[in-house]
Amino acid sequence: MPTVTLNGSLAEWLQFLGGRIARPDWIPNWPPDAFAVTAGYLKRTGAYVGLVNGAAPKSRRAAGSRPEAVGQKWRANFTRKRTQRAKSGRELCPPQVVEWWETLRAGAAANPLDQAPDAAMSVAAWNLCIASDVASEGIGISLEPEDEFLALAQKLLEERNEFRSFCFDVRPDKLAVLGKQHTPQVGCTIRSLSHHLALYSPAEIKAYWYGPYDSAHGDLDVFNMLLLPWPTEVKAGDFAATASRLRDREAEYGDPHRYFDFAPMQVESAEELAAKVESALQGAKSHADKIHAIVLPELSLTEDQYFAVEKVAIEHDAVLIASVREPGGPRRMPRNSCVIQPFGAVRRDPEVTPEAMRLTQLKHHRWRLDRQQVLRYDLGGRLSSEFDCWERIHIGERQLNFVTIGGWLTMCVLICEDLARQDPVAEVIRAVGPTLVCALLMDGPQLKSRWSSRYASVLAEDPGCSVLSLTSLGMALRSRPPAGERRSRKIALWRDAKEGEREIELEEGHDACVLSLVGRRDDEFTIDGRRDGNAFFPVYAGEYSFKVG
Numbered sequence: 001m002p003t004v005t006l007n008g009s010l011a012e013w014l015q016f017l018g019g020r021i022a023r024p025d026w027i028p029n030w031p032p033d034a035f036a037v038t039a040g041y042l043k044r045t046g047a048y049v050g051l052v053n054g055a056a057p058k059s060r061r062a063a064g065s066r067p068e069a070v071g072q073k074w075r076a077n078f079t080r081k082r083t084q085r086a087k088s089g090r091e092l093c094p095p096q097v098v099e100w101w102e103t104l105r106a107g108a109a110a111n112p113l114d115q116a117p118d119a120a121m122s123v124a125a126w127n128l129c130i131a132s133d134v135a136s137e138g139i140g141i142s143l144e145p146e147d148e149f150l151a152l153a154q155k156l157l158e159e160r161n162e163f164r165s166f167c168f169d170v171r172p173d174k175l176a177v178l179g180k181q182h183t184p185q186v187g188c189t190i191r192s193l194s195h196h197l198a199l200y201s202p203a204e205i206k207a208y209w210y211g212p213y214d215s216a217h218g219d220l221d222v223f224n225m226l227l228l229p230w231p232t233e234v235k236a237g238d239f240a241a242t243a244s245r246l247r248d249r250e251a252e253y254g255d256p257h258r259y260f261d262f263a264p265m266q267v268e269s270a271e272e273l274a275a276k277v278e279s280a281l282q283g284a285k286s287h288a289d290k291i292h293a294i295v296l297p298e299l300s301l302t303e304d305q306y307f308a309v310e311k312v313a314i315e316h317d318a319v320l321i322a323s324v325r326e327p328g329g330p331r332r333m334p335r336n337s338c339v340i341q342p343f344g345a346v347r348r349d350p351e352v353t354p355e356a357m358r359l360t361q362l363k364h365h366r367w368r369l370d371r372q373q374v375l376r377y378d379l380g381g382r383l384s385s386e387f388d389c390w391e392r393i394h395i396g397e398r399q400l401n402f403v404t405i406g407g408w409l410t411m412c413v414l415i416c417e418d419l420a421r422q423d424p425v426a427e428v429i430r431a432v433g434p435t436l437v438c439a440l441l442m443d444g445p446q447l448k449s450r451w452s453s454r455y456a457s458v459l460a461e462d463p464g465c466s467v468l469s470l471t472s473l474g475m476a477l478r479s480r481p482p483a484g485e486r487r488s489r490k491i492a493l494w495r496d497a498k499e500g501e502r503e504i505e506l507e508e509g510h511d512a513c514v515l516s517l518v519g520r521r522d523d524e525f526t527i528d529g530r531r532d533g534n535a536f537f538p539v540y541a542g543e544y545s546f547k548v549g
Contacts, residue, residue, distance in 0.1 A: 010117070011108040013041060020169050028101055029092040031074060031132035032139070032153070032177045032197060036170040038104075038129040039199045043190040047116045047125060051528045052188055067127040068530065070096045071134025078149035097131060100124040130528060133194040139166055140179025141196075143212050143407050163208040166197075176202050178209045178402065181410045182433025182464040182535060183524045191431055191463065195524065195532040198431040204398055204424035207432075210359065211404035213346035216317045217290055220406040222541060223517040224288040226318070227470055227504070228280060228296045229491040231264065232511050234474030238264045239382050242392050259392040260369065260383055261334060262299055262325065262442070270308035273301070277312045280512045280548045287514050287544035292345060293319040297472045298416050298442040299336060301325070306339065314344035314354060319405070321413055323440045324360075333394040336363040338413045338440055342403050359401040364425065365417035367391040367442070376444065377478045400425055402434055408519050408536035411436040416443060419455050419469065433463035435519075436538050441471040444479030445488035448501055456495040464524075466496035466517075466538040473511060498522070499539045510545040517541055 015022050017037065028034035042048040073094045090098055103124035111117040117125065138144065139153050153166050165172035166179070180198040184191055190199065200207065242259045268276070277294065284291050294313050301309065306324045313320035320341040328334040343357045369389040374380055383389045404410040412434050418425060419439040429437070437459060439452065446452055446469055456467035470492045477487050492504035492513070498520055506513060517538040524535040 008112045008114060009109050010041060010104065010111050010113065010121075013037075013044065013113060014108065017170055017174050019171065024105070026169070027090050027093055027098060028128070028132075029090070029097075030168045031071075031135040032166040033169050034097070034101075034128050035132040035136070035194070035197045036167050036175045036177050036199060038125045038132070039190055039193065039197075040175050040201075041104075041113075042125050042129060042193070043199070044113050045111075045116050047122045048129075048190055048193050048527070049188060050116070050122055051126060051193070065096055067096075067130035068134050070094050070127070071131035074131060074135040075137070075149055078152065094131075097128065100128045100131075104128070126528070129193060130526075130530070133197050134530075136166075136196045139196055140209055141181065141212055141404055141407060141410070143214050157209060163210060164202070164206060166209075173202060176200055176207065178207060178428075178432055179404065179410070180432055181408075181435050183526055183532065184430070184433070184463040185524060186462050188527060191433075192527040195526060195530065198428075198433070200428045200431045205364075205428060206397070206399045207428045208359070208399065208401050209404075210342070210357075210401065211346075211410075212407060213342060213348070213403070213405045215292075215406040216345055216347050217292060220292070220409060220519065222288075223292050223409065223519070223538065224284075224290060225293045225295055225468070225515045225517065226280060226284050226291045227492055227513040227515055228277065228294065228300075229470060229473040229476070229506070229511070229513070230296060230300050232473045234472065234478050235265065236377075236379055236382050238262060239379055241383055241389070258384065258387040258389045260389045261328075261392050263327070267302060268305070270302075270304040273305045274308035274312050276548060277309050281312070281316050281318075283512065283546050283548055284514050284544075286546070288516065291316060291318050291514070293321060295438060295468070295470055296322040296440070297470045297475075298323040298338075298440040299325045300440075300472060310341055310354065310358075313341065317344045319345040319403075321411075321438055321440070323415060328392070328394075333392060335396075336391070336393045336415060337361060338363070338415050340401055340403055340411070340413055342405060346405055359403065361399050361401055361413070362396045363393060363415040363418060364395070364398050365421045366393060366395065367417055376480050377475075378480060398424055400428055402432060409436060409538070410434040411438060413437075414439045416441045419467075420451055422455070422458075429459065429465070430463050434465055435536055437465045437467045439467065439469040441469055442475055443469075443471045445476040445490040446471055446493035446503060447488065447490060448493070448503060452493055453495065453501060456493065457501075460495050460497045464497045464535070464537065466494075468495075468515070469493045473506060494540050496537055496539045498537050502540050502543075504543055506545045510547050512548050513543055513545040515540075515543050 165176040326335040340359045343354045371385045374385040452469040459465040490505045519536040
């Protein structure tokens with residue numbers, strides 16, 4: 001009998017995952033671990049495509065052995081009494097889970113990763129992946145404090161994995177498993193095989209999962225967002241050319257690049273801006289009895305302004321989504337970041353502070369102003385149109401924060417180019433399928449014909465996200481329109497998978513807007529035919545613009 005090596009096999013895959021997983025006596029008694037191992041293996045080999053070619057698992061013939069039924073039994077085992085009584089992982093696993101795992105173990109060394117496994121291995125991997133997904137229903141999403149499984153999952157997420165994964169034995173620097181809101185209904189990928197668990201490989205980007213939080217407003221039948229497209233005026237003098245950091249390269253290679261800073265010449269004090277936000281919230285009450293979120297576009301706030309506005313948002317029980325600009329120094333480049341602060345909008349532990357819930361991430365890509373943009377924004381007197389001018393900001397560790405509120409609203413935030421340059425965020429956003437993506441822009445008017453619409457449509461189609469892009473009124477008005485057209489006041493674009501696209505325009509003299517959303521429930525199906533009737537899509541439910549003050 002020829003010697004079988006570990007190279008390029010499932011056995012090597014398990015060795016890579018490391019820790020206890022590589023031990024011959026390890027059993028995947030925790031469903032997210034089983035999902036990480038099997039979904040990762042199915043993705044690596046491409047074996048999941050067999051499910052769309054008519055190759056259904058044989059165990060489906062016996063109702064009690066179907067992976068769905070096994071997953072439900074598996075979940076039922078995670079009650080406090082059973083968990084405390086169990087002496088080994090085998091006692092928490094239904095016998096079918098152990099059987100499927102042993103089938104995979106038996107062929108681990110003989111099945112290479114560069115081709116689909118044999119029939120027995122494929123069926124075992126399919127069944128384990130499906131059962132672990134069924135067993136994990138509601139993970140990271142559902143608000144059921146009496147559910148022992150969900151409580152344990154949340155403890156592992158927060159205490160063991162620092163909000164990066166729901167796994168126990170699979171380390172989050174190897175594979176991460178997060179919650180999931182949408183299963184893509186087009187195409188065929190490993191994402192098409194699960195309703196409740198999302199798999200991604202943490203490499204360039206770290207993803208964090210926060211929540212689920214119970215809404216301070218009760219049921220979110222309507223979700224009202226106060227859009228503040230400020231500043232309302234952007235001057236050419238707010239852009240300043242800066243010295244290239246690549247002088248040596250420029251001298252040697254004739255490098256055509258330049259850098260610029262965005263540093264507004266006139267800035268409202270923190271107290272003035274906070275008072276203005278307070279006035280906007282009062283004005284919004286003529287249209288909406290509650291404001292659930294306040295959103296400001298890219299580079300709209302200084303640090304001092306942010307902290308002042310955060311206090312107002314918390315006092316009014318609203319999520320704050322904003323972008324902050326931090327000036328550079330002799331040894332520090334400026335920073336362009338976005339913040340999600342859910343503190344005001346959720347029911348929370350009295351010991352939790354706003355600082356503990358404030359989530360910040362840096363912009364992942366620099367803005368490049370090319371000749372056409374320099375001319376469009378009338379910046380030719382400040383920046384040379386003969387050079388590509390790059391935003392001078394610090395590019396640090398890439399991360400993405402997901403926040404779930406009220407059981408159906410999972411949101412994340414991107415900053416301008418991060419929507420268009422989708423690497424490295426694309427994999428994790430498509431895996432999770434958040435219900436709402438907010439893109440904070442420093443851009444021209446938000447029109448159906450422009451780039452933000454194209455990239456929003458990609459996420460709306462797969463995996464089914466609703467996308468809001470918001471720019472400042474000042475930048476919209478700086479954009480020179482085609483000959484014969486007036487300057488546009490369209491400051492936001494909404495796109496969802498059910499109702500399509502809407503341009504959001506401020507009436508003349510107005511500088512704020514309330515965007516109302518509702519959560520529409522619909523069916524989604526996995527490629528093995530399982531139905532989930534609990535998929536939510538935020539859809540457009542109206543808008544109201546007004547003048548602040």
